Amino acid sequence: xxxxxxxxxxxxxxxxxxxxxxxxxxxxxxxxxxxxxxxxxxxxxxxxxxxxxxxxxxxxxxxxxxxxxxxxxxxxxxxxxxxxxxxxxxxxxxxxxxxxxxxxxxxxxxxxxxxxxxxxxxxxxxxxxxxxxxxxxxxxxxxxxxxxxxx
Numbered sequence: 119x120x121x122x123x124x125x126x127x128x129x130x131x132x133x134x135x136x137x138x139x140x141x142x143x144x145x146x147x148x149x150x151x152x153x154x155x156x157x158x159x160x161x162x163x164x165x166x167x168x169x170x171x172x173x174x175x176x177x178x179x180x181x182x183x184x185x186x187x188x189x190x191x192x193x194x195x196x197x198x199x200x201x202x203x204x205x206x207x208x209x210x211x212x213x214x215x216x217x218x219x220x221x222x223x224x225x226x227x228x229x230x231x232x233x234x235x236x237x238x239x240x241x242x243x244x245x246x247x248x249x250x251x252x253x254x255x256x257x258x259x260x261x262x263x264x265x266x267x268x269x
Contacts, residue, residue, distance in 0.1 A: 142190060142200075143218040149199045152192040153256070155219050158232045158266060159186040187240065187262050188232075190219070194244070194255040204239045204259070214238050217261060218269065236264035 140152040163181030206213055217234040241260030245253075 139222045140190070141220040141222065142192075143220055144199070144203075145215050150192055150195065150197050152190045152219075155190040156188050157186075158188060158219075158268070160184065160266065161186075183265070185234075185263060185266055187260050188219070188234070189241075189258060189260045191256050191258045194257055200239060200257070200259050201242065204242045207238055207240075212238060214264075217263070231269040232266060233269045234261060234263040234266045237261050238263075 140155050142149050142152055161184050163184070165179050165181040166176045167179070169177045203213070214236045215238070217237045219232045221229045221231065223229045239259050240262040243258040245255045
């Protein structure tokens with residue numbers, strides 16, 4: 119915190135939340151627990167323009183807002199809800215849903231969430247099949263969405 123000097127052993131009053139897993143909730147129903155999700159990233163395009171006779175400065179204004187896709191990875195389970203939804207999409211049924219990525223504390227309670235709206239699965243990946251190592255097989259889904267918010 120800029121400008122604030124803390125003495126030895128004093129805390130700033132801001133606690134960092136430990137992350138101990140994620141749940142993916144689709145239209146209010148938990149569709150599974152995930153090992154990892156990529157960052158929630160949003161950007162506002164910066165437009166530059168001149169203003170009237172003032173040619174010495176560049177003026178800036180907000181343009182389009184974009185949201186990057188999110189990729190989530192989970193261990194292989196018998197829950198096929200995401201695969202079934204993806205099959206609907208590739209068959210031409212572009213059903214869009216509301217998704218929440220819920221961050222869990224170490225005691226399993228909700229620590230925070232990211233809400234994604236008008237979302238759909240734009241990619242699905244299953245790990246390579248290897249019988250020679252003890253690694254857990256994983257599924258990876260890419261989620262595309264129109265807009266999102268921190269909840």
